[in-house]
Amino acid sequence: MITLTDFLFISAGLFCTGIFIVLSKRNAIQILIGIELIINAAILNLVAFGKYDKLNNAGQSFALFAIVLAAAAVSVALAIILNVYRQYKTIDPNKVERLKG
Amino acid sequence: MNIEHILFYVMGFIAVASALVVAASKNLVRSLFMFFVTLFALAGLYVFALADFVAITQIVIYVGGVLVLMLFAFMLSGKEVLNNLQQRNSRFISLSKVPAILVALLFAIVLYNAITKAQPNDLPWIKASAQSGNxxxxxxxxxxxxxxxxxxxxxxxxxxxxxxxxxxxxxxxxxxxxxxxxxx
Known part of the structure; x- marks a missing residue:
């Protein structure tokens, strides 16, 4: 029997890796990958707890919602990254310092 | 230690290890494809949590949609980004990464303590649902x-x-x- 604790430890590892990627990378796309890792760690927790809710299926339903929201966020973020690249010719967040192009 | 446990731990190890490779690699394309591996391993973990529909959705939306979108964004943002990245120093631990490692380790300690102290297998509602067949x-x-x-x-x-x-x-x-x- 696989217990809840195993799932929680794996998701904690993914979360910490995601935090590290977000804080250390100098490329907007890689930072986006880190954010996706954090979201996936949260979804793994939702799914693992959703096993104990057969009637309402709350965990799995909200895991689906979270996946859809993450996909929507990625599409908007990539559009913004493309615009930033067009303006600044770089996607390093440290070098983008003016709000008004 | 049956086959279910072994497969679960292999999947979990692949997920965390490929996430670490994503964190360590300088090459953007390589980290994108290792992220691909992470997503597949996570879909396998969802199957172990008995959520097969979520696993299929994960593969269709993440691997089919999000990753292709990221590859497109990478291709459209030119190749000087890649050259820039490859010129960086090749050491894994440079001084600018120390705060990030510190914050990640602190989060790991906090999460480890929280999980071991909370004991999620003994939560009241989980015991109740296990007894009532839910x-x-x-x-x-x-x-x-x-x-x-x-x-x-x-x-x-x-x-x-x-x-x-x-x-x-x-x-x-x-x-x-x-x-x-x-x-x-």
């Missing part, structure tokens, strides 16, 4: 129940997500279009 069994068909619940109990969040999806569709198309004249 646990998903491996032979159960959950997709039927998910569909019924999405249309009845979770109708409001479902509609909110659909409206938000349409908003992001319009917003992304508006942001990514070629501008004829600068508005700024």
């Amino acid at each position: 646990v998903i069994k491996p032979a159960d068909n959950t997709i039927n129940n998910i569909g019924v619940n999405l249309m009845t109990r979770y109708l409001l969040p479902f509609e909110a997500v659909s409206v938000l999806l349409m908003m992001t569709l319009i917003g992304a198309a508006h942001l990514a279009r070629k501008e004829e004249h600068k508005i700024i």
Whole structure:
């Protein structure tokens, strides 16, 4: 029997890796990958707890919602990254310092 | 230690290890493809949590949609980004990464303590649902129940997500279009 604790430890590892990627990378796309890792760690927790809710299926339903929201966020973020690249010719967040192009 | 445990730990190890490779690699394309591996391993973990529909959705949306979108963004943002990245120093631990490692380790310690102290297997509601048979069994068909619940109990969040999806569709198309004249 696989217990809840195993799932929680794996998701904690993914979360910490995601935090590290977000804080250390100098490329907007890689930072986006880190954010996706954090979201996936949260979804793994939702799914693992959703096993104990057969009637309402709350965990799995909200895991689906979270996946859809993450996909929507990625599409908007990539559009913004493309615009930033067009303006600044770089996607390093440290070098983008003016709000008004 | 049966085959189920071994497969579960192999999947978990692949997920965390490929995430670490994503963190360690300098090459953007390599980290993108290792992220691909992470997503597949996570889909396998969802199957072990008896959520097969979520696993299929993960593969279709993340691997089919999000990753292809990221590859497109990478290709459109030119190759000087890649050259820039490869010229960096090749040491894994440089001074600028120390704060990030510190914060990640602190989060790891906090999460480890929280998980071991909370003891999620002994939570009251989990014990109650295990006693009343409210646990998903491996032979159960959950997709039927998910569909019924999405249309009845979770109708409001479902509609909110659909409206938000349409908003992001319009917003992304508006942001990514070629501008004829600068508005700024």
